[in-house]
Amino acid sequence: MRINKALVLGFGLAVLAGGQAMAACSTYTAGNGAETFPGTYVGTVSALGVCQIGTGHSNTGTTLISPSANPSIYEFYFDGGALSITESVGNNGTLTSGWDVELLSLATQSSTSGTVLASINIPYSSAPSGPFSLVTGMNLGAGYYSVSNFIGNISTDPQYQLNFAFPAGTGGIPEPAAWALMVLGFGSVGALMRNRRRTTQLGLA
Structure with a gap:
């Protein structure tokens, strides 16, 4: 359950960063x-x-x-x-x-x-x-x-x-803060997926 919550959090950060990067411009x-x-x-x-x-x-x-x-x-x-x-x-x-x-x-x-x-x-x-x-x-x-x-x-x-x-x-290049959120979000997802595969291989899942 903790893995699922973390995955959701990581994905949410990535989506948030993408939303910031695509923010509407102004007049x-x-x-x-x-x-x-x-x-x-x-x-x-x-x-x-x-x-x-x-x-x-x-x-x-x-x-x-x-x-x-x-x-x-x-x-x-x-x-x-x-x-x-x-x-x-x-x-x-x-x-x-x-x-x-x-x-x-x-x-x-x-x-x-x-x-x-x-x-x-x-x-x-x-x-x-x-x-x-x-x-x-x-x-x-x-x-x-x-x-x-x-x-x-x-x-x-x-x-x-x-x-x-x-x-x-x-x-339309994302601002540094948006890039940081995207890296953090996708990095979290990737790390958790690797941990999950390793745990499954060890027969602990």
Whole structure:
């Protein structure tokens, strides 16, 4: 009976760790993007951290650009691996030339400039539109990055939404605590199974 209870405990720890490793990511809605570098820092972009900035596609939320807030820059940390980024936009107002979106690599979190890795132009639309792909499955090293939005003159404040995806499963790496629980759980199961076989062979079961 003690073996059965221990097996259940070990399996439970493994399942708990797996659940932690697959925890849902979050949406960052705390504030607007900064106008200068370093951008508004949102934390770690991953399947366990932030995977969306703003809710602008529905024309609500805090991520917007205006003549008095241009550009709009968000900064984040990425653990490295394959990353896809799309942007959806709300009403563009009277903007006729669309706006430019750039992904930059930063040397540090406090960098005041960066290296452009990808850029797109999002065309004018009188209604919410998207998503538009900034990068698709681009392999990036671990480090700090930013997404910058630049626009021309507008009469209303278009809001936008950034979505991050991890096509190769990166960004979903279990945290150290989750790995420890998984190792402990499966290790306990394995050790108890070996002890049980040994006891059976000795004719003591």
